[in-house]
Amino acid sequence: MSIKDLEHKRFFYKDHKFPAPAKPKIDKTVREKVYNKFDGRCAYCGCKILFHQMHIDHIHPQSMSHFYDAEPSVKKEYGLRGDNVNHIDNLFPACRSCNNYKATFSIDVLRKELEEQPRKLRVQSIIKLCERFGIIEIKEKPIKFYFETIGEHDER
Numbered sequence: 001m002s003i004k005d006l007e008h009k010r011f012f013y014k015d016h017k018f019p020a021p022a023k024p025k026i027d028k029t030v031r032e033k034v035y036n037k038f039d040g041r042c043a044y045c046g047c048k049i050l051f052h053q054m055h056i057d058h059i060h061p062q063s064m065s066h067f068y069d070a071e072p073s074v075k076k077e078y079g080l081r082g083d084n085v086n087h088i089d090n091l092f093p094a095c096r097s098c099n100n101y102k103a104t105f106s107i108d109v110l111r112k113e114l115e116e117q118p119r120k121l122r123v124q125s126i127i128k129l130c131e132r133f134g135i136i137e138i139k140e141k142p143i144k145f146y147f148e149t150i151g152e153h154d155e156r
């Protein structure tokens with residue numbers, strides 16, 4: 001199974017031979033730098049987050065660190081080694097919701113997952129009914145993350 005296959009699934013260590021990587025404590029100086037990357041906003045949805053509530057997201061998931069080492073093509077593509085997934089360049093500030101949903105997904109997979117939600121929601125009859133009555137509105141649109149809009153606007 002390649003990393004490309006794994007990216008589309010939630011990664012559970014129990015399903016693989018690899019041990020969970022140690023989670024080194026990220027010191028306060030690094031946390032502050034991560035927090036200030038987007039002026040105290042979540043890199044994905046752009047909501048304001050308080051410093052003590054910030055989750056630190058690994059852009060390239062920490063769970064894949066074994067694969068960054070194991071597959072040269074992946075290492076080249078991601079520019080990562082297993083031992084540097086905790087480098088500040090690989091860390092984004094995130095709100096709890098975004099970080100929990102992204103979990104072990106890459107950014108591209110997170111985007112695809114979110115873009116598929118309207119279709120998945122409409123499978124539920126109550127959602128279809130609520131749409132028909134005009135009490136909810138589901139929009140299908142390409143997902144653009146907050147960090148991709150920097151410079152386009154100042155306020156959200």
Ligand SMILES: [Zn+2]
Binds near residue numbers: 044095097
């Ligand atoms: Zn968020």
